[in-house]
Amino acid sequence: MDDVWARGYLGRAQLAGGNYERALGHFDEAVAIAKSDHEEFSAELMKRRGYAYWLSYRAKGRRLSGNLEGALSDLAAAEKLLEDLVGQIDINYPMARAEMAFIKFEQGLTGLALAKTDAAVLNSAMASMSTAKEYLRHLAEDAPESAVWPRRIAEIDEEVSRSACTLDVKCATSELQGALE
Numbered sequence: 221m222d223d224v225w226a227r228g229y230l231g232r233a234q235l236a237g238g239n240y241e242r243a244l245g246h247f248d249e250a251v252a253i254a255k256s257d258h259e260e261f262s263a264e265l266m267k268r269r270g271y272a273y274w275l276s277y278r279a280k281g282r283r284l285s286g287n288l289e290g291a292l293s294d295l296a297a298a299e300k301l302l303e304d305l306v307g308q309i310d311i312n313y314p315m316a317r318a319e320m321a322f323i324k325f326e327q328g329l330t331g332l333a334l335a336k337t338d339a340a341v342l343n344s345a346m347a348s349m350s351t352a353k354e355y356l357r358h359l360a361e362d363a364p365e366s367a368v369w370p371r372r373i374a375e376i377d378e379e380v381s382r383s384a385c386t387l388d389v390k391c392a393t394s395e396l397q398g399a400l401e
Contacts, residue, residue, distance in 0.1 A: 224253040228274045231281065240285035247278035272301040276323050283330045291330045299323050306355070317355040324352035325376060332383045349380050
């Protein structure tokens, strides 16, 4: 278990540094180990969590490196692994909503990258962002003293606003004019 998390955190460090190829190598190793653990110990929630968690981070690395289809594939697999856990009150798995929010946010970002001018893809991306916010709202209600969940909700709102403006000719033109002034 330590190896999968060590590989994954190395990938996150490389991702933060912009080293997408190296990050993806670490994520590939983490996903392979986590998949094997999950298959061998399928009843253990933590094994399922590790597999879904590193799939979603590999998806982020793929999105940032331009492999949008690969990212969507990883996100769909991660979502499938966790979907039956979301909403369960389970002391062994309190973070299912947070991880599903991350998956939905990544699906939204990937969809926005694919959208260009395709209204159906854009609507799907925005729906993923909305679902991510809904998961986070539940967490914010459960822990009103936490600053983490409102900050993540604000991050999603900012991305939605930026994306909507990018796709709206009037808004984008207005921002461009403001930047030129």
